[in-house]
Amino acid sequence: MNTSRNRFDVVIIGGAIMGSSVAYFLKQRDPALEVAVIEPDPTYEFASTLRASGGARRLFSCPENIEMSNFSIDFIKRFPQDMAIDSEPAHIGWIEQGYLFIVNDANMPMLEDNAKTQTALGAEIRLLDRDGLRQQFPSMFVDDLAGGAWSPGDGWCDPNSFLQGMRKKAKSLGVETIRDKVVSLAHDKTAVRSASLESGRTLSAETFVNAAGAWSSGISAMAGMPLPISPLRRFEHYFTGHRKIEPLPYVKDLARLAFRPEGQGYSGGLVNSDEPRGFNFDVDHDYFERVVWPALAHRFPAAFEGVKCHRTWSGLYEQCELDGNPIIGNWQGRLENFYVVSGFSGHGMMHAPAAGRGIAELITAGRFETIDLARFGYRRVEENVPYRERGIL
Structure with missing residues (x-):
């Protein structure tokens, strides 16, 4: 208009x-x-x-x-009704499948302290030790992990x-x-x-x-x-594994590997914090095989030792330096x-x-x-x- x-x-x-x-x-x-x-x-x-x-x-x-x-998650859950126009719901595909942050031994105390703050503010947080991770997510390689924080009420939308x-x-x-x-x-x-x-x-x-x-x-x-504030290029990938595994939450680690289920496959990537700043939307089509696939195959070998990347696209973080x-x-x-x-x-x-x-x-x-x-x-x-x-x- x-x-x-x-x-x-x-x-x-x-x-x-x-x-x-x-x-x-x-x-x-x-x-x-x-x-x-x-x-x-x-x-x-x-x-x-x-x-x-x-x-x-x-x-x-x-x-x-x-x-x-x-506030935002509650807002997203109410979005179809609250954003409706002329009684037409505004669907955004909210999937409440949780988040999982995984850490090594050195960072587990920090994760536990953070969980206390999150819980005090009303978040549902389940702390899992190594055995707990193995039991909940049997396809995950956990020998180098101390545990994780799982927030089952979190999720993603379109x-x-x-x-x-x-x-x-x-x-x-x-x-x-x-x-x-x-x-x-x-x-x-x-x-x-x-x-x-x-x-x-x-x-x-x-x-x-x-x-x-x-x-x-x-x-x-x-x-x-x-x-x-600087533009930081990051890649997102859509990929599939060669074997079906248990349903996963949105998985993140401190090396900036982050991915979640998407349809029949997964969406995610691994952000390079040292990426030169600038308005660059070029796609490095080798980045997935060179950087992301090894991290996926290490963490979920049953699913991602064989993996196919179907699409890669770039976007910008508005990075507060x-x-x-x-x-x-x-x-x-x-x-x-x-x-x-x-x-x-x-x-x-x-x-x-x-x-x-x-x-x-x-x-x-x-x-x-x-x-x-x-x-x-x-x-x-x-x-x-x-x-x-x-x-x-």
Whole structure:
């Protein structure tokens, strides 16, 4: 939808899952707000959302991330009904098959400590020792493991359906979508005043939100606000094993192997944290055989000593180089009306509902009303004080 209006209450830069979530929650809280979302590519060809694995889990160490997951997973479960339009459910294919984090002896105490925090915040966590892993997942090689944390209430959904459902619901509430690209932001010493678009159009607003994902550093730079967020290429693969095994949860380890069942096969990969940063969507078709297959065959030899990779695609993490956690909030003391919700480092889809609600609370109430996300604010960037997850990737 392209309109001739050039003045809004809130302009959101980026129309994928994060921007759509902010827009939805703003209209939920105040239907009178005039909200515009600027998105240059309505096909979302390169958006991280559509190239994500769709996982949502509570296995974090920072309380804020656990609480965001609690809210977001409940939101995803209610999604078909809550995002329905004209009584048509918005199905997103939620599969509640759990998550499993596996660790060696050196990291088991850390996993146990994290589980205490997760359990205290309402998560169902089952700690398994080596024998417990072997009994629950007999196809897994466990001799080099101490145990794992299994969260059976977690799972995954279809990222594309999630995005489209949220976007359509926001539009049904009156959010205006503008197909265009922000090329500059006009600001003075206290506020962003307007956004100039590639088409030549200029939009002014009371509030601006940077929800541009892997492109967010470039947007904030237009306002003179440095963001430690870089695009990190990662590969996702669809593959099948040569032998059927027991149903698996979403399996992750500290070497960044992560995969889950998908149809008749599996979807996943192994992220290279040392990948050069940049907007690179090229696919290394040898990466699976060179890096991922050995890790799979080691951990599940019964299934993956023989494996076939059917498809490989690339996507981008919006990697927060400071600490791997998101930046959620405004530029306090400088451009108070400029908000950032980015840097989720691979956790964006699962935390989009909670983060979108948090930004909507800040804009409409001036404070977080549900989950206190203050520790994810921009101040830690200015002060160079990282707030990291413990043993969680």
